Amino acid sequence: MSWISLDKAKKLEEQFAYAKVGNSNEYVYVEVPKENLIEFLTFLKESPDYQFKMFIDLTIVDHDVKSDPRFQGVIILFSPEFKERIIVKTWATNEELPTLTTLWSGAKWAEREAYDMFGIRFEGHENLVRMFMWETYPYYPLRKDFPLKGYEEVELPSLNEVERGDQLEGMFNYSRMHTAIPTLEDLEITQKARMPKKSSQIVLNWGPLHPGTHGTIWFLFDLDGEYVQQCDIIIGQLHRGVEKIAENIGYQQFIPYTDRMDYIAAINENHAYVIAAEKLMGIYDRVPEKAKWIRTMMAELSRINSHLLWLGTYALDLGALTMFLYTFREREKIMDIYEGITGARFTINYFRIGGVFADLPYGALDAIEAFIKDFPQRINDYERLLTRNRIWLSRNKDVCIITEEDVYDYGLTGAVARASGVPYDLRKIDKYDAYGEVEFDVPVGEKGDSYDRYLVRMEEMRQSARIVQQCIERLRKFSKNDPYFFQPEDPKKLKISIDGRGMKLPEGEVYASTDNPRGELGFYIFNKKASIKPYRVRIRSGAFYNLQVFTKAIIGRPIADAITLLSTLDPVVGETDR
Amino acid sequence: MSVKKVGVKPQTLIEKIFFLDFMKGLSTTIKHLFKRTITVTFPYEVLQPTIRFRGVHGLRNVDGTESDDFMSWVKKLKIKPPEMGETRCIACKFCQAACPVPELFTIKAEKLNVPEDHPHHGLKVLAVFDMDLSKCMFCGLCTQACPTDCIIHTDIYDLSAYTRRNWVLNKEMLSQIADDFVSRRRDEKFDEKSKWREDQPLWPQDEEDLRVRAKLWDGNIPKLGPNYFDQQEK
Ligand code: SF4
Numbered sequence: 121m122s123w124i125s126l127d128k129a130k131k132l133e134e135q136f137a138y139a140k141v142g143n144s145n146e147y148v149y150v151e152v153p154k155e156n157l158i159e160f161l162t163f164l165k166e167s168p169d170y171q172f173k174m175f176i177d178l179t180i181v182d183h184d185v186k187s188d189p190r191f192q193g194v195i196i197l198f199s200p201e202f203k204e205r206i207i208v209k210t211w212a213t214n215e216e217l218p219t220l221t222t223l224w225s226g227a228k229w230a231e232r233e234a235y236d237m238f239g240i241r242f243e244g245h246e247n248l249v250r251m252f253m254w255e256t257y258p259y260y261p262l263r264k265d266f267p268l269k270g271y272e273e274v275e276l277p278s279l280n281e282v283e284r285g286d287q288l289e290g291m292f293n294y295s296r297m298h299t300a301i302p303t304l305e306d307l308e309i310t311q312k313a314r315m316p317k318k319s320s321q322i323v324l325n326w327g328p329l330h331p332g333t334h335g336t337i338w339f340l341f342d343l344d345g346e347y348v349q350q351c352d353i354i355i356g357q358l359h360r361g362v363e364k365i366a367e368n369i370g371y372q373q374f375i376p377y378t379d380r381m382d383y384i385a386a387i388n389e390n391h392a393y394v395i396a397a398e399k400l401m402g403i404y405d406r407v408p409e410k411a412k413w414i415r416t417m418m419a420e421l422s423r424i425n426s427h428l429l430w431l432g433t434y435a436l437d438l439g440a441l442t443m444f445l446y447t448f449r450e451r452e453k454i455m456d457i458y459e460g461i462t463g464a465r466f467t468i469n470y471f472r473i474g475g476v477f478a479d480l481p482y483g484a485l486d487a488i489e490a491f492i493k494d495f496p497q498r499i500n501d502y503e504r505l506l507t508r509n510r511i512w513l514s515r516n517k518d519v520c521i522i523t524e525e526d527v528y529d530y531g532l533t534g535a536v537a538r539a540s541g542v543p544y545d546l547r548k549i550d551k552y553d554a555y556g557e558v559e560f561d562v563p564v565g566e567k568g569d570s571y572d573r574y575l576v577r578m579e580e581m582r583q584s585a586r587i588v589q590q591c592i593e594r595l596r597k598f599s600k601n602d603p604y605f606f607q608p609e610d611p612k613k614l615k616i617s618i619d620g621r622g623m624k625l626p627e628g629e630v631y632a633s634t635d636n637p638r639g640e641l642g643f644y645i646f647n648k649k650a651s652i653k654p655y656r657v658r659i660r661s662g663a664f665y666n667l668q669v670f671t672k673a674i675i676g677r678p679i680a681d682a683i684t685l686l687s688t689l690d691p692v693v694g695e696t697d698r
Numbered sequence: 699m700s701v702k703k704v705g706v707k708p709q710t711l712i713e714k715i716f717f718l719d720f721m722k723g724l725s726t727t728i729k730h731l732f733k734r735t736i737t738v739t740f741p742y743e744v745l746q747p748t749i750r751f752r753g754v755h756g757l758r759n760v761d762g763t764e765s766d767d768f769m770s771w772v773k774k775l776k777i778k779p780p781e782m783g784e785t786r787c788i789a790c791k792f793c794q795a796a797c798p799v800p801e802l803f804t805i806k807a808e809k810l811n812v813p814e815d816h817p818h819h820g821l822k823v824l825a826v827f828d829m830d831l832s833k834c835m836f837c838g839l840c841t842q843a844c845p846t847d848c849i850i851h852t853d854i855y856d857l858s859a860y861t862r863r864n865w866v867l868n869k870e871m872l873s874q875i876a877d878d879f880v881s882r883r884r885d886e887k888f889d890e891k892s893k894w895r896e897d898q899p900l901w902p903q904d905e906e907d908l909r910v911r912a913k914l915w916d917g918n919i920p921k922l923g924p925n926y927f928d929q930q931e932k
């Protein structure tokens with residue numbers, strides 16, 4: 121991965137007496153005191169030698185109840201100029217940190233999340249309210265002293281008990297007591313807090329359950345006639361505390377949970393996680409070639425799969441119903457192939473830390489090849505229907521422009537960033553797995569309007585098909601006896617298994633990310649000491665940050681564009697909420 | 699880095715006046731009008747799940763196809779050596795340890811109540827094996843952890859129920875499910891040592907199934923061949 125070199129970081133140490141440079145595995149971090157944080161970050165952002173102007177992530181690590189100071193802020197930045205990354209750490213003494221929103225607007229939601237989950241207050245934040253939970257929720261769930269089960273304080277019998285008199289009491293761990301749930305009143309308070317100042321007459325609620333929102337997102341629009349003056353988004357309806365689960369479960373055992381984040385592209389979620397864990401284990405370079413190629417191929421198929429769903433529903437939302445039927449026909453073939461290879465169509469759990477769990481079944485490459493041969497023609501079909509259609513053009517062209525500045529400011533990634541002319545593609549920058557050895561182009565747009573985002577994704581599907589084709593050719597050269605799972609030289613020292621029992625990961629920290637259909641998905645794993653469970657897992661979700669720009673890009677646009685914008689941002693709620 | 703600019707020329711006047719964009723779109727639609735139907739008319743036609751499909755679990759019984767180290771596992775865990783038709787489960791709880799939702803299992807072994815001179819004195823048998831499938835993710839980790847190839851995924855996918863109670867399967871039910879599955883599809887999935895067959899095809903190769911599956915492949919289902927250069931043709 122492309123991190124700032126240690127030498128270059130050492131120069132920072134010379135310049136700023138308070139900065140301390142360290143490194144773990146391959147990456148470099150700088151520790152600065154809280155008081156100097158803003159000054160330091162401003163320098164990083166603006167100095168021509170560094171230019172870390174792209175915001176990637178902000179998160180908190182809870183160093184246990186007893187440690188003082190207890191919370192540490194971790195900020196990840198990227199320099200588009202030098203194609204390198206840096207991590208800045210700072211201790212949040214008194215559970216407070218200065219806000220970064222003056223430097224990057226993208227920090228707005230990240231800070232709200234940190235406040236929501238850890239109770240860290242950010243001085244100067246314009247409206248520090250909760251991100252996922254409702255406003256009256258009393259706890260901070262990601263703190264280490266919050267139990268995994270939560271506090272069960274509401275009695276909530278099952279419908280079976282109430283209506284059928286079927287006593288479930290005593291069955292397994294079934295319990296009538298549940299963790300807190302919001303009441304209508306709580307929701308009202310939340311809604312008011314999210315948009316404290318109304319500027320016009322009407323506030324339109326869109327969602328949380330509306331077919332157009334593609335999941336459970338709750339939009340608030342402050343409308344002046346048809347035009348949006350202010351907008352906020354309430355998410356969290358699908359929040360399951362995936363990060364908390366990760367901290368309480370074995371390493372391989374966590375992979376099925378990643379399936380359930382971005383369920384449209386489950387394979388890509390697995391991919392990011394296994395790469396991060398492999399890097400932490402230090403086996404990433406020794407994972408068998410064959411596994412890497414299989415993973416690359418599956419990940420690209422998954423990208424096509426995900427983009428097909430995006431295209432179908434996006435066109436459906438804009439009134440082109442037939443597209444949905446066409447794209448689902450192709451999707452079905454990919455799912456059929458998945459089912460044959462992995463045993464599941466949707467929540468796949470095929471990748472493992474150390475490779476994949478099984479070799480390709482007989483005939484898998486033939487089926488994929490048949491699909492890929494036929495696929496470009498299908499895209500042409502789609503494009504014939506849509507690309508030059510005048511209704512399509514007028515609903516998409518110049519709609520909700522996202523500028524290059526916004527991309528850096530909000531930490532946008534994936535197709536959204538590329539459509540705005542930023543060729544930020546981790547497959548090229550990091551060259552993880554076999555991406556360094558395949559040829560493909562990174563499509564970029566010019567304007568950053570919805571139409572560009574559409575074109576970029578269409579082109580991405582073509583490029584993915586190209587990559588898959590190359591993977592098939594390469595895979596055919598392997599022998600059937602080549603390993604598909606990592607074999608340690610000394611199994612006593614390094615225990616690794618497909619089912620994950622007894623696997624221990626060493627102490628250290630790592631941030632690794634992959635380019636998912638929905639942007640950069642990064643896993644920050646922090647391990648205080650070698651253990652069978654990670655100490656802290658932070659999931660940097662591309663969909664989360666991409667959705668944030670919605671609140672800006674929609675301002676001044678008619679309400680009908682909300683559908684277009686949301687579809688072209690293409691968030692998946694499982695990943696935004698985690 | 700190879701970067702490709704995307705962009706489309708604006709509509710020309712001719713395109714606009716003669717509605718060429720609509721014509722083109724319509725031609726695609728009309729072309730599809732004469733294509734074959736791709737829908738599988740469930741439930742009249744049922745597509746068999748693929749061989750690796752991860753459906754409802756089953757507990758396999760001893761049927762002479764155990765792996766070579768089966769007996770040594772039985773000894774290690776002090777389980778009464780199972781006879782033909784008895785469960786292979788040795789109550790080792792490996793499946794539970796590998797499961798992302800461990801609380802869905804209840805596994806208990808019991809000491810046999812036999813006099814001291816009985817050969818089975820001091821040995822155990824599996825007493826309880828309950829799985830609450832409403833909590834299961836069908837991830838497959840348990841089947842990969844099982845040392846005796848006892849717990850398996852079958853191809854059953856319809857497990858809707860009126861009450862949560864019906865999602866809890868006990869060991870008799872699980873054995874039955876496995877027996878049924880094994881009698882139908884054992885040779886397709888497992889080799890004679892109960893391991894996954896190396897040459898499992900991507901999808902079932904019986905004729906009826908291929909006919910149905912061909913529908914969703916636009917009537918043009920790919921022929922399966924070897925993946926790797928040294929793999930044998932089937
Ligand atoms: S399939 Fe996964 S979740 Fe279900 S019992 Fe097995 S290990 Fe547990």
Ligand code: SF4
Nearest residue numbers: 787788790791793844
């Ligand atoms: S791993 Fe297999 S043998 Fe062990 S308890 Fe589970 S089903 Fe039984």
